[in-house]
Amino acid sequence: xxxxxxxxxxxxxxxxxxxxxxxxxxxxxxxxxxxxxxxxxxxxxxxxxxxxxxxxxxxxxxxxxxxxxxxxxxxxxxxxxxxxxxxxxxxxxxxxxxxxxxxxxxxxxxxxxxxxxxxxxxxxxxxxxxxxxxxxxxxxxxxxxxxxxxxxxxxxxxxxxxxxxxxxxxxxxxxxxxxxxxxxxxxxxxxxxxxxxxxxxxxxxxxxxxxxxxxxxxxxxxxxxxxxxxxxxxxxxxxxxxxxxxxxxxxxxxxxxxxxxxxxxxxxxxxxxxxxxxxxxxxxxxxxxxxxxxxxxxxxxxxxxxxxxxxxxxxxxxxxxxxxxxxxxxxxxxxxxxxxxxxxxxxxxxxxxxxxxxxxxxx
Ligand code: ATP
Ligand code: MG
Numbered sequence: 603x604x605x606x607x608x609x610x611x612x613x614x615x616x617x618x619x620x621x622x623x624x625x626x627x628x629x630x631x632x633x634x635x636x637x638x639x640x641x642x643x644x645x646x647x648x649x650x651x652x653x654x655x656x657x658x659x660x661x662x663x664x665x666x667x668x669x670x671x672x673x674x675x676x677x678x679x680x681x682x683x684x685x686x687x688x689x690x691x692x693x694x695x696x697x698x699x700x701x702x703x704x705x706x707x708x709x710x711x712x713x714x715x716x717x718x719x720x721x722x723x724x725x726x727x728x729x730x731x732x733x734x735x736x737x738x739x740x741x742x743x744x745x746x747x748x749x750x751x752x753x754x755x756x757x758x759x760x761x762x763x764x765x766x767x768x769x770x771x772x773x774x775x776x777x778x779x780x781x782x783x784x785x786x787x788x789x790x791x792x793x794x795x796x797x798x799x800x801x802x803x804x805x806x807x808x809x810x811x812x813x814x815x816x817x818x819x820x821x822x823x824x825x826x827x828x829x830x831x832x833x834x835x836x837x838x839x840x841x842x843x844x845x846x847x848x849x850x851x852x853x854x855x856x857x858x859x860x861x862x863x864x865x866x867x868x869x870x871x872x873x874x875x876x877x878x879x880x881x882x883x884x885x886x887x888x889x890x891x892x893x894x895x896x897x898x899x900x901x902x903x904x905x906x907x908x909x910x911x912x913x914x915x916x917x918x919x920x921x922x923x924x925x926x927x928x929x930x931x932x933x934x935x936x937x938x939x940x941x942x943x944x945x946x947x948x949x950x951x952x953x954x955x956x957x958x959x960x961x962x963x964x965x
Pocket of ligand 1: 684868
């Protein structure tokens with residue numbers, strides 16, 4: 603069957619720091635693939651200058667109608683937020699979380715894999731296989747924004763602050779069911795649930811209950827329950843024992859940084875913030891932040907962002923194109939074209955060029 607040619611409408615939001623370098627790299631790869639696709643698809647990019655520079659001029663990270671401006675796009679390709687001139691919680695909530703939560707991107711997918719030619723801290727160990735997906739609850743939990751500061755500026759009182767984690771049955775069930783469905787698509791069909799329910803009486807205890815209930819619908823999936831501290835150790839000591847890992851907003855955020863470091867660098871890790879119902883655009887971004895220490899130096903590792911572009915194409919119904927990007931990434935690392943974070947001397951542009959040179963739609 604020959605699909606009708608498609609034009610993808612994509613919002614590009616590089617935001618801050620190396621977000622500019624890596625979003626540019628991802629766009630180049632997608633454009634090269636579109637050019638090679640024989641008319642199968644093309645991309646119409648719209649770039650938005652939102653972020654910490656925008657904040658310096660306007661006092662906000664994005665315009666008040668920012669969300670409406672991108673609501674009709676097929677997807678959002680995002681860089682990273684965070685710059686020393688803006689408090690981190692302001693930049694995060696003012697842009698990235700505003701989009702994530704505003705578009706109900708409640709499932710955050712973070713693959714963790716070994717790549718050929720990359721020296722991982724685990725490569726020396728027996729565990730040769732590192733191939734997981736961290737599924738992060740992305741709409742509530744510890745990042746529900748619920749709470750407040752009390753007695754601020756009152757000389758007669760000590761200030762205290764409350765930040766409540768909210769775990770709803772609805773929110774827990776949909777992410778846990780999503781993780782079971784994902785596990786069903788993978789050869790090993792294993793799902794590990796992460797909580798800290800032993801130290802809580804309420805929130806994550808609900809997760810345990812919901813998990814047990816949903817698990818009854820998926821008898822083919824092997825499950826385990828691991829506390830988050832034990833899981834951090836297991837990531838390092840028994841990586842080959844894991845497949846799909848589902849965790850709360852905060853826990854999965856921490857664990858996926860650990861996972862990408864174990865794979866070799868934070869710069870390698872990709873991420874998809876999905877609105878699975880497709881009522882709103884989903885958002886694709888590298889796991890890493892804006893890395894002010896290497897911003898503007900041209901040496902940021904673009905592979906996390908390029909891999910995120912592949913997740914975006916897969917989401918938009920172009921799985922062969924996504925696979926072509928993954929193969930080109932592997933060929934690039936296998937040949938040793940590596941940025942300094944993974945032990946090489948190549949620039950962002952060198953790595954991007956190498957990925958483009960190895961794009962081939964037929965394996
Ligand atoms: P955030 O709060 O947004 O998660 P962060 O403070 O955790 O950000 P990152 O910006 O993610 O920090 O990066 C931490 C460090 O990892 C950086 O200072 C940088 O040295 C390194 N790093 C991150 N991403 C990359 C990349 N793509 N290429 C090379 N090095 C990177
Ligand atoms: Mg971080």
